[in-house]
Amino acid sequence: xxxDQVKGGLKDVAGKVQEETGKLVxxxxxxxxxxxxxxxxxxxxxIGDTKEAIKKAxxxxxxxxxxx
Numbered sequence: 001x002x003x004d005q006v007k008g009g010l011k012d013v014a015g016k017v018q019e020e021t022g023k024l025v026x027x028x029x030x031x032x033x034x035x036x037x038x039x040x041x042x043x044x045x046x047i048g049d050t051k052e053a054i055k056k057a058x059x060x061x062x063x064x065x066x067x068x
Contacts, residue, residue, distance in 0.1 A: 002052055008045030012038050 019034025021027075 002048050004044050004048030008041045008048055011041030015041055
């Protein structure tokens with residue numbers, strides 16, 4: 001797990017909390033900000049997932065080359 005995966009996941013959760021808080025207090029602005037934060041968090045986590053997949057593929061490639 002890398003920092004983008006962690007930070008993205010935390011932003012997503014924080015956005016959900018902000019969205020729900022906005023619903024409870026009747027603030028459409030807070031709901032929208034929460035949804036925006038969720039989108040940013042999911043995008044950042046996606047970037048982290050991609051980085052992790054590339055790293056794993058690179059590690060497998062190196063292992064295969066070393067085995068030859």
